[in-house]
Every structure is written in C-alpha cells, then in structure tokens.
Amino acid sequence: MLTSLVELTIVGIFVLTLFAVLGLVLVFMERKVSAYMQIRLGPNRVGYKGMAQTLADTIKLLVKEGLTPDGADKFLFNLAPFIVMIGAMLLMAPIPFAKNSQIWDLNIGVLYITAVSSISVIGILMAGWSSNNKYSLLGAMRSGAQIVSYELSAGLAIISIVILTGSLKISDIIASQETGWWLFKGHIPALISFVIFIIAVTAETNRAPFDMAEAESELTAGFHTEYSGMKFALFFLAEYVNIFIVCAIGATLFLGGWMPFHIGNWAGFNHLMDFIPSSIWFFGKTFFLIFVIMWFRWTFPRLRIDQLLNLEWKYLLPIGMFNLLLMTIIAIMGWHF
Amino acid sequence: MSFIGNYISTVYKAVTSLLKGMRRTGYYFTHHKEIITQNYPENRDELNLPERFKGEVVMPHTENNEHRCTGCTACELACPNATIKIITKFDISPEGKKKKALDTFIYHLELCTMCNLCIQACPTDAIKMAQTFEHSVYNRAELTKTLNKPDSKLMEGVE
Amino acid sequence: MGDLIINVGPQHPSTHGVLHLVITLNGETVKKVEPHLGYIHRSIEKMCESLTYRQFIYVTSRMDYLSSHINNHACALVVEKGLQIEVPQRAQYIRVILDELTRLASHQLWWGAMAMDVGAITPFFHAFREREIINDIMEQTCGARLTMNFIVPGGCMYDLHPDFVKRVKDFIVFFKSKLSEYDEMVTNNPIFQARMQNVGSITKENAISYGCSGPVARAAGVVCDVRKLSPYDVYSQVEFTEAIEKEGDCFARYKVRMKEMNESMRIIEQLIDNIPEGEFQAKTKAVLKLPKGDFYSNVETARGDFGVYIISEGGTTPYRIKFRSPGFCNLSALDHMARGNKIGDLVAIMGSLDLVIPDIDR
Numbered sequence: 001m002l003t004s005l006v007e008l009t010i011v012g013i014f015v016l017t018l019f020a021v022l023g024l025v026l027v028f029m030e031r032k033v034s035a036y037m038q039i040r041l042g043p044n045r046v047g048y049k050g051m052a053q054t055l056a057d058t059i060k061l062l063v064k065e066g067l068t069p070d071g072a073d074k075f076l077f078n079l080a081p082f083i084v085m086i087g088a089m090l091l092m093a094p095i096p097f098a099k100n101s102q103i104w105d106l107n108i109g110v111l112y113i114t115a116v117s118s119i120s121v122i123g124i125l126m127a128g129w130s131s132n133n134k135y136s137l138l139g140a141m142r143s144g145a146q147i148v149s150y151e152l153s154a155g156l157a158i159i160s161i162v163i164l165t166g167s168l169k170i171s172d173i174i175a176s177q178e179t180g181w182w183l184f185k186g187h188i189p190a191l192i193s194f195v196i197f198i199i200a201v202t203a204e205t206n207r208a209p210f211d212m213a214e215a216e217s218e219l220t221a222g223f224h225t226e227y228s229g230m231k232f233a234l235f236f237l238a239e240y241v242n243i244f245i246v247c248a249i250g251a252t253l254f255l256g257g258w259m260p261f262h263i264g265n266w267a268g269f270n271h272l273m274d275f276i277p278s279s280i281w282f283f284g285k286t287f288f289l290i291f292v293i294m295w296f297r298w299t300f301p302r303l304r305i306d307q308l309l310n311l312e313w314k315y316l317l318p319i320g321m322f323n324l325l326l327m328t329i330i331a332i333m334g335w336h337f
Numbered sequence: 338m339s340f341i342g343n344y345i346s347t348v349y350k351a352v353t354s355l356l357k358g359m360r361r362t363g364y365y366f367t368h369h370k371e372i373i374t375q376n377y378p379e380n381r382d383e384l385n386l387p388e389r390f391k392g393e394v395v396m397p398h399t400e401n402n403e404h405r406c407t408g409c410t411a412c413e414l415a416c417p418n419a420t421i422k423i424i425t426k427f428d429i430s431p432e433g434k435k436k437k438a439l440d441t442f443i444y445h446l447e448l449c450t451m452c453n454l455c456i457q458a459c460p461t462d463a464i465k466m467a468q469t470f471e472h473s474v475y476n477r478a479e480l481t482k483t484l485n486k487p488d489s490k491l492m493e494g495v496e
Numbered sequence: 497m498g499d500l501i502i503n504v505g506p507q508h509p510s511t512h513g514v515l516h517l518v519i520t521l522n523g524e525t526v527k528k529v530e531p532h533l534g535y536i537h538r539s540i541e542k543m544c545e546s547l548t549y550r551q552f553i554y555v556t557s558r559m560d561y562l563s564s565h566i567n568n569h570a571c572a573l574v575v576e577k578g579l580q581i582e583v584p585q586r587a588q589y590i591r592v593i594l595d596e597l598t599r600l601a602s603h604q605l606w607w608g609a610m611a612m613d614v615g616a617i618t619p620f621f622h623a624f625r626e627r628e629i630i631n632d633i634m635e636q637t638c639g640a641r642l643t644m645n646f647i648v649p650g651g652c653m654y655d656l657h658p659d660f661v662k663r664v665k666d667f668i669v670f671f672k673s674k675l676s677e678y679d680e681m682v683t684n685n686p687i688f689q690a691r692m693q694n695v696g697s698i699t700k701e702n703a704i705s706y707g708c709s710g711p712v713a714r715a716a717g718v719v720c721d722v723r724k725l726s727p728y729d730v731y732s733q734v735e736f737t738e739a740i741e742k743e744g745d746c747f748a749r750y751k752v753r754m755k756e757m758n759e760s761m762r763i764i765e766q767l768i769d770n771i772p773e774g775e776f777q778a779k780t781k782a783v784l785k786l787p788k789g790d791f792y793s794n795v796e797t798a799r800g801d802f803g804v805y806i807i808s809e810g811g812t813t814p815y816r817i818k819f820r821s822p823g824f825c826n827l828s829a830l831d832h833m834a835r836g837n838k839i840g841d842l843v844a845i846m847g848s849l850d851l852v853i854p855d856i857d858r
Contacts, residue, residue, distance in 0.1 A: 033366070034617075034618075036365065036366045036369065036372075037362045037365050037366045037618055038365075038617070038618050038620075038621035038622075039365055039371050039372050039373055039374075039621055039622065039625060040372060040373070040374045040621060041372060041374045134500060134502060208615060209615065209687060211615075212840070295359060295362065295363065295366075296359075298362060298616075298617065298618050299358050299359050299361075299362045299616065299618060299681070300355065300358065300615070300616060300685065300687055301611065301614040301615040301616040301682075301685065301687050301688050301691060302614060302615025302616075302687075302691075302840075303687055303690070303691075304690075304691060304838060304840040304841070305524065305838070305840065306524075306838070307687075307690055307691075315348065319348075350686070351686040354684045354685060354686055355685065355686065355687075357680050357684070358680060358681050358682075358684075358685050361677060361680050361681050362618060362681075373625055373628070386635070387635050387636040387639070387657075389635075389636065389637065389638070389639040389654070389657070390635060390639050390640070391639040391640050415550070415551070417547050417551035417552075417554060417555075450554055450643075451640065452554040452645045453639065453645060453653060454550065454551065454554075457648075457653065466639065
C-alpha cells in the first residue's frame with residue numbers, strides 16, 4: 001500500500017516535471033524555427049543565446065492579473081483550462097519513453113488514446129461558452145466541429161497500423177517493429193496512413209493551417225480571448241503538450257517508438273544501431289515530427305472553416321477508408337515485409 | 338470514370354505544389370547566411386548612414402567658433418510649421434553702421450518634419466542636416482535646441 | 497439566433513490602419529458591412545489653406561505613405577500646370593523612375609500583408625527584405641525612407657546620387673529572381689487559391705459606378721490607367737501594357753498587381769540607362785502665386801487614381817484644396833463585395849483591396 005502510494009507520487013512528479021520542461025523547450029523551439037524560416041534570428045538576448053526566454057515569459061504570465069469577465073459563468077470559466085490539461089496529462093500514461101519505461105501498459109492502449117484525446121473538446125467548448133463573449137463563442141464552435149471531424153481520420157489511420165500488428169497493446173506494436181519500422185514495412189498503405197495521420201493531428205491540435213479557432217488576424221484570439229495570467233498559460237502549455245503527445249503517438253505507431261533503426265537481418269548494422277540509447281531514439285523521432293508540424297505552420301495559409309470540413313469529409317475520409325481496405329488485403333495476403 | 342481521374346489529379350497537383358512551398362521555407366531554414374537581422378544597439382559603430390539622410394538640423398561651426406548665419410530669417414519663413422524661431426539683435430559694425438545679426442536660433446526638434454525646406458531656403462549654407470536618428474529623451478524641454486553655440490560669431494566674408 | 501452585430505477594429509491586427517467596421521452576421525455569413533471612418537482624420541485639406549505652394553507638398557507624403565513620391569508628384573504637377581512651368585527632361589526621367597520604384601515597394605508590402613491576412617506569416621518577412629533594398633536606395637538619394645518630400649514644383653530637390661543607377665540595376669536583377677519564389681510560395685499554393693478564387697467579386701458596371709480605380713477596377717475589366725489615358729512626364733514615351741483581368745474576384749486583383757510589378761520593372765529598365773544630362777530643377781520665382789482659377793491634375797498611385805484640385809484666389813496660399821483619394825472609393829465597394837461571403841473571406845477581401853486608412857481619412 002505504502003509502496004504503491006510512493007510509486008504514484010513519483011510518477012506524478014515525473015509527469016508534472018516533464019510537462020514543465022516540455023513546455024519550455026517546445027515554445028522556445030517554435031520561436032527559433034519560425035525565426036529561421038523567416039530569415040531573422042529568434043530570441044537571442046535573454047540568457048545564453050536566448051534560452052531563458054520561455055522562463056521569462058512564464059514569470060510574466062504568473063504575475064499578470066487573472067481577470068474574470070463580468071457576465072462569465074465563474075465555475076465553468078475556471079474549470080475549462082484544467083479539463084484541457086487533464087486530458088493532456090492522461091494521455092501520457094500509455095506512451096513508452098524508452099525500453100521498459102511505460103507508465104501504464106494496458107491491453108487496449110490504442111483505444112484508450114483515441115478515447116481520451118476527445119476530452120479536450122469539452123474544455124474548449126466550456127471556455128468559449130463561459131466567456132460571455134461573441135468572439136469566443138464563434139471560435140469555440142468552430143473548434144469543436146473541427147476536432148470532432150478530424151478524430152475520424154486520425155482513428156482510421158491508427159486502425160490501419162493495428163491491423164498490421166494484430167494487437168491494441170502498445171508494447172506489442174513496438175515489439176512487432178523490431179525488424180523495421182511500419183512506415184517502411186507497410187510500404188504504400190502505411191505511407192498514405194502516415195500522411196493522413198499527420199494532417200489529422202495538425203487539425204486536432206488546432207495548429208495552422210487549421211487554426212481558424214484561434215486565428216490571430218481574424219477574431220483576436222478565439223476561444224481563449226478572455227483568459228489572462230495563469231489560466232492562459234495553462235491553455236498555451238496544454239496546446240504544446242498536446243502536440244508532443246500526438247507526435248509521440250505517431251512516432252510510436254509509424255516510426256517504431258524507441259526501436260532503433262533496424263534493416264531486416266543485417267546483424268552488424270542492427271547491433272551498431274543498438275548502441276544509441278532507446279530514449280534518444282524516441283525523443284529524436286518525436287521532435288522530428290514536431291519539426292514537420294511546425295514547418296507546416298510557417299509555410300501555409302489558413303483554411304476557411306468550410307474548406308477545412310470539406311477537406312476532411314470529401315478527401316481525407318474516403319481516402320482513409322479506401323486505404324483501410326487496401327491495408328486489410330495486404331495484411332491477409334501477407335504482402336508486407 | 339473521369340470523376341475519379343479528376344479527383345486523383347486534384348489531390349496530386351495539390352500535394353506537389355504544397356511540397357514545393359515547403360521546400361522553399363526549408364531552404365531558408367537551413368541556409369543561415371540569408372539572415373538579415375542586425376543586432377542594433379551593439380552595432381552602432383558600424384552603422385553608416387548616407388550623407389543625405391535627414392536626421393536633424395544643425396549649424397556647423399568652424400574651429401574658431403564661427404558660423405555662417407546672418408539672421409535673414411529666410412528659413413523661418415520657409416518652415417511649414419513654425420519649428421524655427423530666430424531672435425535677432427543689432428550689431429555695431431567697425432564703421433559704425435548698425436547691422437542685423439543672429440542672437441539665438443531656436444529649433445524645436447519635437448515639431449520638425451525633416452522636410453528640408455529650410456535648408457533649401459538658406460542663402461548662405463548656414464544650416465545642414467545631420468545623420469543622427471536617436472532623438473528620444475525623458476524630458477521634453479531637451480528637444481528645444483539652440484543651434485548657435487554661445488560666444489560664436491559670424492564668419493568673415495559672409496554677406 | 498438572430499443577427500449578430502460585431503465590431504471589427506479600430507484596433508485590429510488585420511485592418512490596415514485604424515478602420516472600424518460594423519458587421520452584421522447571420523451565423524458565419526456576412527449580411528452587411530458598414531465602415532466607420534475618421535479615426536485618423538487630421539484635417540489636412542484645411543491645414544493646406546495656410547501653407548504656401550512649396551510648403552503643402554510634405555503633408556501629402558503622410559496621406560498615402562506607401563506611395564509618397566507619387567503623391568508629391570501629383571502636387572508638383574498641379575502647381576506646374578497653374579504657373580506654366582516647363583520641367584527639364586532630366587527631372588522628368590528621375591521623377592518617373594522614382595515613381596515606379598515606389599510602386600514596386602508598395603506592391604511588395606501589399607503582397608506580404610495579403611499573405612499575412614490569409615494566414616501565411618512567412619512571406620511578410622520575405623517581402624520586407626526586398627523592400628529594404630528599395631528603402632536603402634531612396635535613403636541614399638532622397639534622404640528619407642518613407643516620407644520622401646523630394647519632388648518640388650519645377651523638378652527635384654537634388655540631383656541623383658552617383659551610385660543610384662548601379663544600385664537600381666542590381667536591384668532589378670535581384671528582384672526578378674525573387675518573383676519566381678513568390679509564385680512558388682503563394683501564387684501556386686492550392687490553399688491560397690481556394691481562399692481567393694470566387695471571393696469578393698464585383699462586375700465591371702458596379703466597379704465603374706462605385707468609382708473604383710487602380711487594380712480593383714482593372715481586375716473587373718475597366719480600362720482606367722491614368723498613365724495611359726492622360727500621360728504626364730515621360731509616360732507617353734515609355735512602352736508598357738496595362739494589366740486587365742475579367743473576373744473581378746480577389747485572385748484577379750492579386751494577378752493584376754503581380755503583373756503591375758513586372759510592368760514597373762520594364763519601365764525602369766527602359767529609362768534607367770537613358771537619363772539625359774541637364775538641369776534637375778527649373779528656375780522658379782522665390783514666391784509662387786497661382787493665378788485666379790481652379791486647377792486639377794491626377795496621377796496613378798499604387799492604389800488607384802489620386803487627384804489634386806486647387807481653387808486659387810491669386811494669393812500665396814490656396815483658397816481650397818481637395819484631394820481625391822483612391823482608397824475612399826475602393827472602400828465604398830467593400831459592402832457590395834462582402835455580402836454573402838463568410839468572415840474569413842472578409843479579411844481576404846480587405847487585403848486584396850489594399851487599403852491605407854490615412855489615405856481615406858486624410
């Protein structure tokens with residue numbers, strides 16, 4: 001009893017620290033990546049080469065006045081950021097950060113992930129409704145419609161990998177990629193699934209080019225217009241941690257999680273690759289996918305809400321279903337590597 | 338059948354043009370020599386502004402503390418918004434004649450639009466534009482400048 | 497749900513200046529747009545009644561600050577018309593080259609701001625990199641980067657800097673290679689095309705009846721370039737084509753402005769090597785007095801048809817000046833264009849109209 005309590009506390013502290021560190025690192029990475037693409041330097045004065053910039057921003061957000069608007073529904077207004085954060089934290093459980101380092105390896109890991117990732121929609125709708133502001137309401141409605149639609153495509157892409165593996169358990173999926181990552185072993189259908197997955201998760205986390213909900217040049221800041229101080233910091237942090245989590249899921253399912261890069265039966269090459277620790281493999285793959293998502297943001301213009309939904313229901317969903325059919329045939333016939 | 342052909346070609350064309358755009362930003366991300374930001378307060382020594390830059394109006398003085406302004410008030414008349422105010426006095430020249438001369442040249446930097454009309458109007462080339470651009474002060478009174486230095490007098494030979 | 501009435505601005509990231517729009521929405525569809533102006537009204541026309549004919553030129557730089565040379569040019573033209581001053585050839589060439597450089601700089605900023613309105617933030621910085629080069633060239637010759645005040649009645653204030661010709665030629669070579677980059681990043685992007693096509697259309701008859709001019713009217717098919725219809729300075733000796741499109745939607749306006757950038761470079765190339773020697777300013781009297789009567793002249797700025805109308809009673813200051821600004825009439829067509837479209841389209845339409853609010857409010 002006592003040991004399990006101690007274990008729970010240690011895991012809790014680990015998750016919270018990981019959150020804080022990830023928030024700092026990801027915000028700084030976004031600013032630097034965007035700066036280099038826009039032919040300018042990013043933050044480069046605070047701390048060594050600007051690395052203490054996010055720390056300074058956090059301190060600024062903490063000391064700001066947390067204003068609650070007059071007609072707002074106080075209970076929901078205060079509850080909304082926490083629901084979004086809790087959704088993000090719960091998703092940390094089934095992700096393996098390194099070999100034998102998974103917080104909770106449940107036998108329906110993939111189903112748990114798709115189910116829990118829908119909880120953040122409730123938080124966003126709550127935030128928009130309780131702010132008593134026309135802009136926030138419009139932004140939250142759009143966001144809700146967008147997230148619910150793109151969940152379908154993401155789910156279909158995930159299921160196609162489950163078909164190849166034959167199990168919903170995450171450690172099984174990773175173990176099956178020992179001879180090579182599913183992106184390469186599953187060739188064409190896996191590649192199409194990967195592209196659909198990346199597009200769908202960019203839309204789910206409200207990132208450009210699908211960021212109508214928080215479009216800065218249109219409706220000020222959308223559903224989190226009325227939030228300031230610590231609550232805004234929580235929304236901001238939850239967005240970046242969500243990006244990390246969905247990229248981690250993508251890395252686990254398509255790029256092998258903590259598995260090093262093995263090629264078939266080349267024992268010498270595989271042995272060499274095994275020297276690099278598995279946590280570096282995992283974080284490297286995740287950060288590569290995060291970089292790709294950031295690359296999307298700073299290159300493409302924004303889609304209008306009806307074009308966004310158009311893209312999902314008329315293009316991504318039919319292609320995803322057709323791809324699922326193709327993947328099933330390949331899995332049954334054994335035509336993958 | 339043509340519907341499917343159209344569909345596939347739309348998807349293909351869209352994906353290729355999106356990838357071309359990504360290639361362009363990827364190029365800028367990897368080539369750091371394209372960055373054009375200048376680290377401003379640290380590079381004040383290397384900054385050289387062109388000589389025609391219109392920063393503020395100054396009256397150049399020689400080493401003997403002499404200037405070329407005769408107090409004719411042509412610049413005051415040419416200025417569109419009363420930035421220049423000239424106070425004249427009467428000097429007694431060696432022959433005993435009374436001549437008009439410059440007492441104080443008051444220049445309101447806070448009103449100046451740097452339009453260059455005063456410099457065009459000056460018949461003796463007494464004033465010119467300097468290349469300073471950092472004019473912010475904490476006290477507004479510092480922006481009202483007197484352009485002629487104390488104890489300076491008119492250069493010989495200027496009419 | 498009834499109709500929602502929303503205020504956009506006056507302080508808003510995507511209205512180009514202080515513009516207050518009152519929008520009536522039904523769900524996501526716009527039903528009516530009402531612009532409320534006057535937030536940057538500085539009573540310039542009244543101010544000019546107390547300024548002499550040499551002094552009033554600098555205020556026009558601050559009206560449409562992106563085409564400041566062209567505005568100054570219009571004022572100089574009207575004073576020269578009234579006093580029958582003959583401008584030397586060298587001055588005419590210099591004025592036209594500076595005009596076209598200003599038009600290029602204004603269109604570059606428009607391109608960056610349009611891409612930013614639609615959501616792609618990166619092209620904004622790329623556009624400013626090119627604009628900085630033009631600003632540096634202007635700084636060396638005219639002394640200022642934004643409000644130049646270089647053109648005076650009779651010619652130009654100073655002669656060209658010796659480095660001017662070489663720098664302009666280098667810039668043109670540099671910019672031609674960048675235009676293909678612009679196409680890669682924005683014009684051929686399917687998301688961008690989907691946001692701009694069939695959005696904010698206006699027919700040719702409506703464009704004429706609202707008084708639109710410049711790229712807005714040319715995108716609807718109206719032939720209205722002042723440089724062709726009533727040429728001034730050396731425009732009659734220069735070869736260039738007017739950019740006309742038929743559809744009248746946002747993408748047509750975009751294409752018209754991209755073509756105009758190409759045509760500006762063509763004009764500069766024709767003139768830059770052949771600048772004649774001579775005077776850069778005609779000899780004028782010290783005090784200018786226009787004879788009694790009224791005088792008008794108009795030029796083609798980057799936004800459209802800019803006109804200056806002076807009523808003079810024979811004194812040193814005008815009795816009344818009226819500026820016909822292109823943005824005012826283009827903005828009046830916004831209501832017609834935006835009805836039936838969605839909010840996201842409203843931002844794209846405003847970006848494609850290329851409004852500069854100080855020009856509208858004077």
